[in-house]
Amino acid sequence: MKEFNLNTLVRKNILSLQPYTSFRDNSEFKAPVLLDANECPFGEFNRYPDSTQKKLKSKLADLKKVTPSQIALGNGSDELIDLIIKIFCEPKKDTILMMNPSFAMYAFYAAVNENEVVKLNLDENFEIVKGDFLKITQERDIKVFFLCSPNNPTGNSVQDIEFFIRNFDGIVVIDEAYIEFSENRSAIELLDKYPNLIVLQTFSKAWGTAGARVGAAYASKEIIRFINTVKAPYNVNSLSQELILNLLDDKDRLKNNVESILQERTWLEQEFKNMECIIKIFPTDANFFLIKVNNAQTVYQKMLDKEILTSQRSPAIQDCIRINVGSREENKKLINVLKAIAS
Structure with a gap:
């Protein structure tokens, strides 16, 4: 991997984009009168959720041995996949790489953003052929590489995953939706070693809360800052935040x-x-x-x-x-x- 400079990978319009910030989320009050957001004053869930998800990120940070600034939360991993492509891939210009076969939504969100998709065909055992990977990445200018491990729909894990991170000059996204069922260690442990790495996990599978629609991205604080800049202000609702917080207490x-x-x-x-x-x-x-x-x-x-x-x-x-x-x-x-x- 060449010397890593995140700003050369992020779309120029995103570099200058200012995030939506809620005054409440950046302030501390003891007994506020909330007349700032045009909410209804009545009802159990009448207030907007915490847009920064502070409590949930704090608990997740302890669980995953990272800092809260290394976590972004989304309306499922799908939203985070969409945001990653929007942040790094210029429409009609940039390209993503994905395994074939693999999770179809990488190609779907690339198509929505008008980005080309290059598919890296797996061998008869659904393994990546390293020579094919090196050939494609040397011949093509690719911004984002999506690695699903364990892979959907094949079920197997990517072997020697660090090889692909080391030998890719763009952003590597490792989707670990099924990691809890595997004996392999999470790539979250590699975040400090590789600044171009994003790890996705979800509460939809092993945690049994697909209906809550909560996914998490783990990366450097610089990458997370861009994700939080581009995401919708209240993308994880109050009910889902409360549900996952309670789940994390259930050891x-x-x-x-x-x-x-x-x-x-x-x-x-x-x-x-x-x-x-x-x-x-x-x-x-x-x-x-x-x-x-x-x-x-x-x-x-x-x-x-x-x-x-x-x-x-x-x-x-x-x-x-x-x-x-x-x-x-x-x-x-x-x-x-x-x-x-x-x-």
């Missing part, structure tokens, strides 16, 4: 969720191995499986007919279906339907 919630899901993952894998219709079970570090089946469209449709909802990945990934781990009751229903299909 056993995450541990119990992960243990239960991993136990069910092991049970499901054993059941899958006995299914004649399943050709291959790909290794997974996530809370889902990618499986290869005979006649994927038929299997998918028959499951759907029984109201078993899965994710059809064929033809993009030939003959493959992604199935996430459910409760034991849900998993048994899935297995019974698969057994009926096989018979």
